Amino acid sequence: MNYKEEDLSNFRKSYEKGLISDDFKKFNPFFIFSNWFEEAKQDKDILEPNAMTLSTVGLDYFPKSRIVLLKKFSSNGFTFFTNYESNKGKSISNNSKVCLNFYWPTLEKQIIIKGTASKIPKKKSEEYFKSRPLGSKIGAIVSNQSEVIESREFLEAKFREVSDLYTKINPQRPRNWGGYLVKPLLFEFWQGRKNRLHDRLEFIYDGNTWNSNRLSP
Numbered sequence: 001m002n003y004k005e006e007d008l009s010n011f012r013k014s015y016e017k018g019l020i021s022d023d024f025k026k027f028n029p030f031f032i033f034s035n036w037f038e039e040a041k042q043d044k045d046i047l048e049p050n051a052m053t054l055s056t057v058g059l060d061y062f063p064k065s066r067i068v069l070l071k072k073f074s075s076n077g078f079t080f081f082t083n084y085e086s087n088k089g090k091s092i093s094n095n096s097k098v099c100l101n102f103y104w105p106t107l108e109k110q111i112i113i114k115g116t117a118s119k120i121p122k123k124k125s126e127e128y129f130k131s132r133p134l135g136s137k138i139g140a141i142v143s144n145q146s147e148v149i150e151s152r153e154f155l156e157a158k159f160r161e162v163s164d165l166y167t168k169i170n171p172q173r174p175r176n177w178g179g180y181l182v183k184p185l186l187f188e189f190w191q192g193r194k195n196r197l198h199d200r201l202e203f204i205y206d207g208n209t210w211n212s213n214r215l216s217p
């Protein structure tokens with residue numbers, strides 16, 4: 001099996017689409033997030049503005065990152081849904097410190113959020129589960145996320161089997177499936193600029209107020 005090795009040392013682009021002025025330092029980071037997110041939603045080239053990278057620290061002390069979908073944003077934090085017994089679920093129950101990352105290439109913007117993740121109330125997970133399409137509900141029941149399975153066919157057979165059970169009754173939320181709320185302690189807003197002199201503004205929560213700093217690119 002041949003494959004092409006790549007040298008990407010000539011891959012570079014100039015970033016010129018925006019800026020973060022010093023005035024932003026006095027803003028609330030949730031306000032900036034909501035403005036940037038609005039911009040990402042309006043951009044037709046961004047198909048899933050709510051796709052974010054979630055990094056957790058595993059039981060083996062290695063970080064692991066994967067994409068999940070942001071389903072709610074409020075002054076309390078950021079909510080996503082997953083399987084509580086998945087790799088990420090086990091990591092979070094051992095170490096609730098997580099990092100989220102949004103990158104919107106067409107806007108040349110990145111947002112990094114460090115925070116602590118906790119399970120949302122069961123009632124809230126149930127409400128969201130109810131709103132999902134039937135296929136997704138069954139998918140959540142069928143998949144023991146992150147476990148080794150013998151084949152694709154095994155998964156599909158299980159899906160068919162479970163689908164047959166739910167032709168008349170509505171599937172209930174599996175107990176191992178639900179939401180996490182990430183409560184932020186740090187935000188970093190990054191805007192690409194010319195000559196690699198990017199703008200970076202960091203906000204750190206001291207338990208009472210948000211303090212901001214401009215960081216060197």
Ligand SMILES: Cc1cc2nc3c(=O)[nH]c(=O)nc-3n(C[C@H](O)[C@H](O)[C@H](O)COP(=O)(O)O)c2cc1C
Pocket residue numbers: 048051064066067068069070080081082083086087088089145146
């Ligand atoms: C665009 C996109 C959206 C995704 N959304 C979710 C999600 O909301 N929840 C989830 O559990 N996995 C989601 N996944 C799958 C995860 O990236 C990951 O494969 C899965 O959660 C298992 O991760 P883990 O084994 O590290 O726990 C998504 C993947 C992609 C590419």
